[in-house]
Each structure stands twice: as C-alpha cells, then as structure tokens.
Amino acid sequence: MLILTRKIGESIIIEDNIEVKILHIQGKKVKLGIRAPFNISINRKEIYEAIKKENLASSKAPKGVDKLISILPTTDT
Numbered sequence: 697m698l699i700l701t702r703k704i705g706e707s708i709i710i711e712d713n714i715e716v717k718i719l720h721i722q723g724k725k726v727k728l729g730i731r732a733p734f735n736i737s738i739n740r741k742e743i744y745e746a747i748k749k750e751n752l753a754s755s756k757a758p759k760g761v762d763k764l765i766s767i768l769p770t771t772d773t
Contacts, residue, residue, distance in 0.1 A: 707717040720727035730738055
C-alpha cells in the first residue's frame, strides 16, 4: 500500500487519466474529488462489496429452479 500525505487542494494522479484531489478536511473526515473517465466505475468500498455480493447471489440458480425447468413445456420446432 502506498501511503501519501496531501494537503487541501493537492492531488494524486493514477495512470494518466485519474485524479484524486483533497477538497476538504474536517476532524477525521476527508472529502475527496475524483476525476476519471466515464468508463471507470468508482464506488465506496461498502457499496462495491454489496454489488459483488449481489452479483454472486444472482449468478447462483435459486433452489427449485431445476425442478421448475424440468416441468416446463419445451418448444421443439
């Protein structure tokens, strides 16, 4: 992990196209501004983890789906 010290108004650059700027510091909270291309997804970690969990859950077939599929009529042409 890279650890940097930055002041309000200072930035870091990731690759050539992502800028993370310190906008405000109040107590233990830091407000960041992130400038990145639209095709790059940026989420808070807790949101990212929730998305991963939901994607994993949706990729697994719910219980009983196999039984339901077996009783559905097929369309042989």
